[in-house]
Amino acid sequence: MSLDDVQVWPDTTWDDAFANMAHIPNSAELPETWMAEARLYRHSGVRMEIGKPYGEYPRETLDLIWPEGSPKGLAIFVHGGYWKSTDPSFWTHYAEGARANGWAVCMPGYTLAPDLRVSAITRQIGRAITFAAEQAPGPIRLAGHSAGGHLVARMCCEDSPIPDHVWGRVEHVLSISGLHDLRPLMLTDMNDILDLDHEEAELESAVLHAPRTGTAITTWVGGGERPEYLRQAHMLEMIWKGLSVPTAHVVDGTFDHFSVLEGLRDKHSAITKAFIG
Numbered sequence: 661m662s663l664d665d666v667q668v669w670p671d672t673t674w675d676d677a678f679a680n681m682a683h684i685p686n687s688a689e690l691p692e693t694w695m696a697e698a699r700l701y702r703h704s705g706v707r708m709e710i711g712k713p714y715g716e717y718p719r720e721t722l723d724l725i726w727p728e729g730s731p732k733g734l735a736i737f738v739h740g741g742y743w744k745s746t747d748p749s750f751w752t753h754y755a756e757g758a759r760a761n762g763w764a765v766c767m768p769g770y771t772l773a774p775d776l777r778v779s780a781i782t783r784q785i786g787r788a789i790t791f792a793a794e795q796a797p798g799p800i801r802l803a804g805h806s807a808g809g810h811l812v813a814r815m816c817c818e819d820s821p822i823p824d825h826v827w828g829r830v831e832h833v834l835s836i837s838g839l840h841d842l843r844p845l846m847l848t849d850m851n852d853i854l855d856l857d858h859e860e861a862e863l864e865s866a867v868l869h870a871p872r873t874g875t876a877i878t879t880w881v882g883g884g885e886r887p888e889y890l891r892q893a894h895m896l897e898m899i900w901k902g903l904s905v906p907t908a909h910v911v912d913g914t915f916d917h918f919s920v921l922e923g924l925r926d927k928h929s930a931i932t933k934a935f936i937g
Contacts, residue, residue: 674847677888678742680917690918694750701753708752714768714791715784717776722768722788723748724795725755731764733798733831735936736789737924740806740837743781744773744853754924757932764796770811774853778842778864785811786821793826800829803935805921809838809879810866813896816877816905817869833877834935837889837917840866840879840896844888867899876906878934882915889917910934 681687702708709724735758739751748767755765768788770781793800804812813835815822822830842861845851862868871877877900881893890911897909912920912931923929 674844675849677844677886678848678850680886680889683886684916684918687918691746691750698750698752701756706756706759712795714788717771717784719747719769719771720784720788721748722766722792723752724792725752725759725765725767727759727762727764729762731796731798732762733764733800733936734766734792734796735763735801735803736766736768736792736812737935738768738770738785738802738804738808738811740804740808741772742850742854743778743807744850754921757924757927757929758801758936760927761932761936763801763936766792766795768792774855777860778854778856779860782811782814782864783821786815789815789822790826793829798829799831800826801832801834801936802830803834803836804838805836806917807839809835810840810842810864813838813840813866813877814864814869816872816875817866818872819869820872827872827874830875832875832934832937834880834931835877835893835896836880836931837882837885837920838879838893838896840892841868867896871900871903871905873905876908878908878910880910880912880920880931880934882913882917882920883911884914884916885920886917908934 707726711721713721747769758765770784802812812833816833842865846856879893879897881889897907901907923931
C-alpha cells in the first residue's frame with residue numbers, strides 16, 4: 661500500500677486534515693490580530709532585544725525578552741506556520757507568561773520554505789538554540805507550536821543538532837500542536853512549497869527516531885483541533901514512552917489550533933507551568 665492509498669479519517673482529504681484556518685471562524689483576521697498584539701507588547705516597556713543575529717542568513721535572528729532581575733533560566737519558543745510563513749514578530753506577546761515568572765524568553769526566527777528545506781531549518785534551529793544558550797544562564801526549557809513543535813521535538817532526537825553541553829541544560833520540551841509525522845504532508849498541496857520527498861519526510865519525523873536521553877517531553881494539543889493534530893500529539897507520546905522517555909500528553913479543553921496558545925500570556929496558566937515548570 662502506498663501513501664496515496666491512505667486517508668487520515670474517512671471522507672477527509674490530507675489537505676483538509678491540516679487546514680486549521682478553514683475550520684476556525686473569522687480566522688482570516690487572526691494574523692493581523694497577532695501582529696497588532698505583538699506590536700503593542702513590544703512597546704509595553706518590557707526590556708527586549710529584537711532581531712539579534714545568530715547566523716548569516718537574513719532570517720537567522722532571534723528576539724530576547726528579559727524579566728525583571730536575573731533570569732531563572734532560558735525559555736525558548738519556536739513559532740509555527742508550516743515552515744513557510746510568519747516570524748517572531750507575530751508571537752512576541754506569548755512570551756509574557758514565562759517572562760512574568762522570571763525567565764528570559766527567546767523567540768528564534770528561521771529561513772522559510774522554499775528558500776530552505778525542512779531538514780535545513782531543523783539545523784538552523786539547533787544553531788539558534790546553541791547561540792541563545794550563550795545569552796542567558798541556567799536551565800533551558802524548549803517549546804514550539806505546530807511546525808515549531810516539530811522543530812523542538814527534533815531537538816530531542818538522537819541526531820539532534822544541539823551540542824551535548826547545551827543539551828545538558830535542557831530540562832523539558834513542550835510540543836504544542838506539534839507535527840511529528842511529516843509523511844502525510846507529502847500528499848498536500850503545500851508540498852509544492854515544502855518539496856518533501858520520502859527520505860526527508862522520514863528523516864524529519866520525530867516518531868521515526870530514537871529519542872535522545874536526559875529530558876522529558878510533553879505533547880500538548882487543543883481538544884478542538886483537527887483530528888490529525890490529536891493523532892500526531894498522541895502518537896509521539898505513545899511511541900517515546902515505550903522507549904523509556906518521561907512523557908506526558910495533554911488534551912487542553914476545547915481550544916483550537918491557535919487559541920490553545922493564549923495561556924502562554926498568563927503567568928499562572930497550566931500551559932505556562934508546563935513550559936517553564
